[in-house]
Amino acid sequence: MTATASEVPAEAHFRFFELEVLRTRRLGHSFLRVTFGGESLAGFRSGGWDQSLSLFLPVGDAEHTVLPSTDEDTWFGAWRAVPDAERPVMRSYTVREQRRTEEGAVEVDIDFVLHGDSSPASRWAGRAVPGRRIMAIGPAVAANKSVRFQLPAGTDAVWMYADETALPAAAAILQALPEGTPVHAWFEVPHEDDRLELATSAKAEITWIVRADSGPGRTERVLTEIRGTELPAAAAPYGWIAGEAGTVRAVRRHMVQERSVNRRAVRFTGYWRLGASEEQLLAEAYAGQAPSEDPDSAL
Ligand SMILES: Cc1cc2nc3c(=O)[nH]c(=O)nc-3n(C[C@H](O)[C@H](O)[C@H](O)COP(=O)(O)OP(=O)(O)OC[C@H]3O[C@@H](n4cnc5c(N)ncnc54)[C@H](O)[C@@H]3O)c2cc1C
Structure with a gap:
């Protein structure tokens, strides 16, 4: 029997990995797939679905990430002290996919949204070339809290709502759902060309929402759709909502208040927040201002 996340000690769920860029591939206007390999991935155990991980990007234009410590117990204090x-x-x-090659090596795909050169992760991905290495805290057991x-x-x-940052997770979920599961998904993307082909054996109805307004008006457009x-x-539907925090909140409110869906049967996560970098969101979380059920959440 597979252990559930709550049966495995939380500290054993994650550890550091060094990811080496093997290749990149443009998937659509906004998406770049980066495929990583490297010997340390031998111990990587994605739990599938919307498995997430934390990446540590090199400082400035350095080729590799150097962390002050990769000791699971003390890294955080050492990292914060820099x-x-x-x-x-x-x-x-998100781990879009983990697989084993014919030679037995582990590969991991991450799909990055390219949203400009002034944001560190988007900038790093746009310049990724084979041989570059970054560090990650990722899953060491498949049943983990991410x-x-x-x-x-x-x-x-x-039913699902995802914007482009959550489309990799939604795509992995669709791929893993049992055959014939009825699904309705609303996927919001910046460009026509971002309507990706998604493999699934679920019975999926997908409504693509191609964004016309990149400001606050975007949420109203999604709600209208x-x-x-x-x-x-359905007697027992399950909902999953992820993307920009303001839109995630509004979609959840609509489903719970206007459609009376059971709030316990909805999983929601803000993946980012319009106008705030991930540092600002983390700073709010440390200060106890982030009203979230989820440590990674931008809500
Ligand atoms: C659990 C989880 C899983 C995630 N999975 C993925 C994934 O697989 N692929 C992916 O691309 N993202 C994913 N994200 C979202 C990603 O972490 C954020 O978009 C992050 O802010 C990107 O970092 P950055 O350095 O590019 O921008 P930051 O420096 O964090 O932000 C700089 C500015 O850009 C804005 N911004 C951030 N993201 C976007 C965007 N996509 N479009 C337009 N403006 C933006 C911010 O509001 C801020 O104003 C995930 C987030 C979470 C919490």
């Missing part, structure tokens, strides 16, 4: 300008930037991403999509037994339908969709009747 002066701002010299501290490797930490960012949350898999948020937990399909309850008896679920008879799934969602309000206009009739979901098929």
